[in-house]
Amino acid sequence: MNLETKALFLSFGTVQVPHQIEGDQVSTAGPGAGGQSIFFRSGERMVRLSVVASSPLRLEERTEGCAILMGNREVASGQLVKPLLHCPEQAYITVSERCIYDCKFCAVPKLKGGVKSLQVVRMMVEKAKKTGLLRAISLTSGVEVSPQSEAERIAEIVRHLKCFDVPVGVSVSPYPGVNRLLKEAGVDEVKYNLETVDRDLFEVVCPGISFQAIMDALQEAVGIFGENRVFTNILVGLGESNKTLCRGIDELAEMGVLPVLRAVYPHPLRLGEVEMTRPSAERLLGLARYLKSALDRNDLRGDLALTGCYRCTGCDLAPGKDL
Ligand code: SF4
Structure with missing residues (x-):
């Protein structure tokens, strides 16, 4: 391929x-x-x-x-390739499958799923470890009550997962203080999703969330977790222009953040709520090449990721691995 x-x-x-x-x-x-x-x-x-x-x-x-x-x-x-938990070689676990926010492209608030306890997460990781294939743990979560209580729950879980001796990545909704909390719990990499770099579009697709607060958390995270350890998902296909995307990629890469360019998935539960157009192969290729050059200009390395999507590469054209 x-x-x-x-x-x-x-x-x-x-x-x-x-x-x-x-x-x-x-x-x-x-x-x-x-x-x-x-x-x-x-x-x-x-x-x-x-x-x-x-x-x-x-x-x-x-x-x-x-x-x-x-x-x-x-x-x-x-x-x-047989997935381990969600994807190959990783225990990639969604802790809270529900969310108080209502991002217009996301199925999680509609699915109103359960919240996994520490014991359940631990059992899932133990089972994955027994296969001999576990290389990383990635935890992601919706927001059940508030970003702070969610991050505290995740931090507590991480403290109990360090015994598995594999890197741990966490993706949560940030709040002031989140980076210190996660670092002290033993997290190796973080991802705070901006979803779009178009600030006007952000207000429409992520109502009630502060774009600037996510940027601030990402900026602080680079100082705390180090180079090549901080990520953010950017959706492609919400109606943003390539020009805005490239400007956003540059801004993030200059901060030391690695954007994950993710083709939007028009989930049936969200159809008609917001524009969601799967990008063409040409658009994906052009943007991936731009991203690769932006990372290179800023001495960032996608192939060094320990957890999450840059390590997995299944959903994206991953700089450092695919190109
Ligand atoms: S790239 Fe990320 S979202 Fe896609 S399957 Fe892999 S870990 Fe999951």
Whole structure:
């Protein structure tokens, strides 16, 4: 799978999967929370695709491994990679599957899921560890009550996970003081999601949240966690221009933050609430190349990530690994 083919796959983001392949090869969660997905590795690259019956891409089994076809044409051959917890090699756990905020692209507030206790998270990580495949722990969380109480809950969980002796990454909604709390709990990497670098659009898609407060937390995090340890998700396809995106990428990279450029997933529970257009392969490629050059200019290295999406690479064209 070359870079262009991965960009093509990500522009669709979905694949049809025959029934006999489903089962433990299929992961839940990810950007299309609540659905199912597969991880397909071909050569050095890996892509995560949501399982959708109407997808223009189709997975087929081969004598050895499998292939992805578009119409009758085989576009790439490779193997499915079995996820550990959500993604390969990581225990990637959503602690609170609910949220008091109402970001217009996000399914979590609509799903109103449960909140995992420390014991449940610990048991999940223990099970993952027993496979011998665990390389990292990534915790993410909606906001059940407030950003502060959520971060305190996560910090407490992290203190109990350090015994597994793998790096821990955390993605939460920030508040003043979050970085010290997480650092002291033993967190190695943090991700505070800006979702869009278009400040006007942010007000519309993330009502009730402060753009500047996230920027402040990211800036402080670089000083506390160090270079190549601070990340932020930026969605592509909410109606933002490439010019605004590139300006935002530059600003973040100059701060020492690594943006994750994520193609928006138009979740069925959010259709019609806000513009969500899956970006074309060309747009994804152009932006990924711009991101790579911005990271290079600022001596940032995506391939050094210990946890999370830069380590996994399934959902994005990951600088330092894919290009
Ligand atoms: S890239 Fe991130 S969101 Fe996508 S599957 Fe991997 S860890 Fe999950």
